[in-house]
Amino acid sequence: MNNLLERAAAGDIRAIGRLISLVEAESSSSKDIMKTIYPKSGRAHVIGITGSPGAGKSTFVNRLIAQFLAEGKRVGVIAIDPSSPFTGGAILGDRLRMQDHALEEEVFIRSMGSRGNLGGVSRSTHEGALILDACGYDVVIVETVGVGQSEVDIVKIADTVCLILTPGMGDDVQIMKAGIMEIADIFVVNKADREGADKVAADVQVMLKMLGEREWVPPVVLVSSQKNTGVDQAKEVINKHSAYLAESAEGRRRRWSQLEMEVEAILRGEISSIVEKEWKERRNDGLMEDLSARKCDPYTLSGEIIQKIIK
Ligand SMILES: Nc1nc2c(ncn2[C@@H]2O[C@H](COP(=O)(O)OP(=O)(O)O)[C@@H](O)[C@H]2O)c(=O)[nH]1
Ligand SMILES: [Mg+2]
Structure with missing residues (x-):
């Protein structure tokens, strides 16, 4: 990974392409890649x-x-x-x-x-x-x-x-x-x-x-x-x-607003994958039957799932 990042920073086109493929595939290394390259971006x-x-x-x-x-x-x-x-x-x-x-x-x-x-x-x-x-x-x-x-x-x-x-x-x-x-x-x-x-x-x-x-x-x-x-x-x-x-002040305003949107987008992505994982674990046919029969409701269920995540 470090080697790849070094080569990319030195302008190696194949290494750059590989990095982009890794983030595009949302591979496990993509967060590390972004953390490493971020300080060098913004130019x-x-x-x-x-x-x-x-x-x-x-x-x-x-x-x-x-x-x-x-x-x-x-x-x-x-x-x-x-x-x-x-x-x-x-x-x-x-x-x-x-x-x-x-x-x-x-x-x-x-x-x-x-x-x-x-x-x-x-x-x-x-x-x-x-x-x-x-x-x-x-x-x-x-x-x-x-x-x-x-x-x-x-x-x-x-x-x-x-x-x-x-x-x-x-x-x-x-x-x-x-x-x-x-x-x-x-x-x-x-x-x-x-x-x-x-x-x-x-x-x-x-x-x-x-x-x-x-x-x-x-x-x-x-x-x-x-x-x-x-x-x-x-x-x-x-x-x-x-x-x-x-x-201009407008330039600064714009950069800040983009950064805000960026943080929010990353947060949303992280949270939704946690929620998805939790829901997948919880979901089963019995639960679906209970929901259909109105033995429980999606609101209470969601509340319970959120409580579990927060803990
Ligand atoms: N007449 C004319 N045709 C153009 C001009 N620029 C692009 N085209 C044609 O418009 C079509 C669409 O171009 P393209 O660049 O693929 O559009 P895109 O879908 O917006 O990326 C192609 O057939 C181009 O050759 C232009 O300045 N004048
Ligand atoms: Mg095009």
């Missing part, structure tokens, strides 16, 4: 890329990688895949699209499952990002699945959230999706090579005005990831947001 700029499937997130990330490489930065990427972590299809698709840089030493790309989170950002996604952070990647990009909770959840782990929008996707609907406008720090209108991108950008500006005054006014950037235009601007505002967070 990377974590960028969340969210937006509907097909908006061009992976294509944009691929371009963005090149921008950061040009600045001499090392870039880690985690793409959250909706299917099981061990199947191939979508993972390969994402990898192929990002392939340009996949072999360069400065870039680490990894797909991870969203197990138990219905497309959301799971603990292991966060842990994967922390590992990359601790292993010296300056920038860690997390691409979400782009459906449901994953879009909003990204704010729990990203310093900077980029929302990718596109023309011709039922613009009003995609922009007004509950909670998304509020969490985006940067709006990227991708596929600007297509008609209607200006309109989407203008709509976003109107919606932003409706949200009221804010210290950080989210920039709206027109990008064509296909033609590679506007990506440099996107990179610049991402860096600007990072600088803003570093020096």
